[in-house]
Amino acid sequence: MNQPPFTVVLIVPTGIGAAIGGYAGDALPVARVLSQVCDRLITHPNVMNGAQLYWPLPNALYVEGYGLDQFAAGAWGLRPVHQNPVGLVLDAGMEAELRLRHLQAADATRATLGLSLTEYVVTDEPLDVRLQTSASGATWGTISRPDSLLRAAETLIHKAGARAIAVVARFPDDTGSEALHHYRHGQGVDPLAGAEAVISHLVVRSLRIPCAHAPALMPLPLEPDLSPRSAAEEIGYTFLPCVLVGLSRAPQFVGTPMAGSTTGPSTGHSMGHSTDIWASQVSAAIVPDSACGGSAVLSLAEAGVPIITVTENNTRMDSPPEALGIFTYRVNSYLEAVGVVATLRAGVGVEALGSALAPLHSLKHDA
Amino acid sequence: MSTHSDDHEGLNSMPIQLVTVQLVAVEVAVQSSPGKTRTLVLQSLQSFGEPLRWAITGIDRDRQIAHVEAVVLQDVPFPVERVVSV
Numbered sequence: 001m002n003q004p005p006f007t008v009v010l011i012v013p014t015g016i017g018a019a020i021g022g023y024a025g026d027a028l029p030v031a032r033v034l035s036q037v038c039d040r041l042i043t044h045p046n047v048m049n050g051a052q053l054y055w056p057l058p059n060a061l062y063v064e065g066y067g068l069d070q071f072a073a074g075a076w077g078l079r080p081v082h083q084n085p086v087g088l089v090l091d092a093g094m095e096a097e098l099r100l101r102h103l104q105a106a107d108a109t110r111a112t113l114g115l116s117l118t119e120y121v122v123t124d125e126p127l128d129v130r131l132q133t134s135a136s137g138a139t140w141g142t143i144s145r146p147d148s149l150l151r152a153a154e155t156l157i158h159k160a161g162a163r164a165i166a167v168v169a170r171f172p173d174d175t176g177s178e179a180l181h182h183y184r185h186g187q188g189v190d191p192l193a194g195a196e197a198v199i200s201h202l203v204v205r206s207l208r209i210p211c212a213h214a215p216a217l218m219p220l221p222l223e224p225d226l227s228p229r230s231a232a233e234e235i236g237y238t239f240l241p242c243v244l245v246g247l248s249r250a251p252q253f254v255g256t257p258m259a260g261s262t263t264g265p266s267t268g269h270s271m272g273h274s275t276d277i278w279a280s281q282v283s284a285a286i287v288p289d290s291a292c293g294g295s296a297v298l299s300l301a302e303a304g305v306p307i308i309t310v311t312e313n314n315t316r317m318d319s320p321p322e323a324l325g326i327f328t329y330r331v332n333s334y335l336e337a338v339g340v341v342a343t344l345r346a347g348v349g350v351e352a353l354g355s356a357l358a359p360l361h362s363l364k365h366d367a
Numbered sequence: 368m369s370t371h372s373d374d375h376e377g378l379n380s381m382p383i384q385l386v387t388v389q390l391v392a393v394e395v396a397v398q399s400s401p402g403k404t405r406t407l408v409l410q411s412l413q414s415f416g417e418p419l420r421w422a423i424t425g426i427d428r429d430r431q432i433a434h435v436e437a438v439v440l441q442d443v444p445f446p447v448e449r450v451v452s453v
Binding site (some may be wrong): 013016065066132135136140141142143146147197201202291292293294295299301302303316317319320323324325326 | 386387388389392397398399400402403404405417419420421422423425426428434435436438440
């Protein structure tokens with residue numbers, strides 16, 4: 001038995017209203033099960049982060065979305081680590097009480113979980129997060145001072161030795177919008193998610209370091225009819241613990257500095273480690289059926305990686321695989337997707353498990 | 368950890384390019400393979416800035432057109448008011 005590790009990529013894009021994984025870390029149960037039927041699971045913060053709740057998976061790699069796109073394109077590799085010192089960036093736009101809540105949450109992860117954190121940095125300007133919803137219904141967002149965010153992250157890297165960056169940005173409070181009402185009832189699109197992704201993407205793209213984000217918000221009034229899928233975000237003062245846990249063991253990115261998107265392992269990384277993971281080692285990827293139009297899925301599909309799409313996980317997107325020329329194993333549920341992964345890993349043809357198995361046909365020779 | 372804050376005053380001269388973040392929407396023709404479509408999306412977005420996060424949010428099957436939403440980075444003089452358009 002000398003087979004390569006069976007490596008699965010699980011993607012549930014954030015901010016697109018995914019029925020499973022569009023709320024408060026509610027795709028984490030999927031990741032927990034998948035991690036049992038593969039050797040390595042590569043997934044991203046939206047799947048793993050449940051605010052105060054988290055579940056470390058020994059064989060899971062926590063990869064921020066921009067890094068995941070670069071990995072899938074073959075531009076960056078992933079280097080597993082035992083531990084990252086995590087640096088914390090706090091938005092200067094945060095009130096003193098909120099800042100203290102987050103510092104106490106960070107200290108709690110040091111004392112109770114044994115995480116390694118560096119000193120922290122407050123940005124030299126308020127980041128000024130703006131939330132937006134696009135024509136498709138997806139949420140996006142921007143910050144007015146990306147330069148201030150990057151200066152703070154660079155300070156943590158160069159002055160404090162941080163190997164991963166957790167960002168806490170002050171998000172606009174919302175106590176009564178229709179979008180928030182739907183979100184708290186397990187419907188609609190996470191109004192914060194798109195802006196969160198932009199913040200972490202900016203740091204990962206600019207500094208090539210693991211990064212994840214937690215929004216700082218004032219607590220909401222108690223909601224008696226809160227959806228279980230949204231509940232993890234309403235059991236504490238911060239969303240930070242899951243971010244720090246994920247980043248503490250997030251893989252580092254490897255590749256040639258300033259490599260172009262076409263740079264692959266053969267030309268882009270002269271000092272590779274045997275533990276480095278590249279896109280060419282991915283065995284399968286799982287994505288919502290309606291959301292095949294992201295960079296990572298397009299790259300992996302082009303590379304011939306088997307793609308499993310889940311129709312039950314509805315999203316606001318309308319990018320099904322066949323419209324993009326992607327052949328997939330289309331299943332209804334994640335339960336079935338787990339079965340397909342187990343089947344592929346076992347080296348069994350998926351069609352052999354169905355009742356209808358057509359006889360072989362003769363191919364014609366090329367003229 | 369919580370008792371000290373690293374002072375990064377004076378680091379404005381650090382070699383960090385000043386950028387703005389902008390939300391844009393484009394349309395591209397669906398190509399014969401997913402990789403070619405991805406390449407065309409990236410090329411189309413380059414005219415607005417460097418793509419930071421993007422997705423094909425919908426596809427017009429009749430016209431074979433992909434609708435793309437993206438957040439791009441744009442280099443600008445400092446300081447500047449951010450412009451947002453979809």
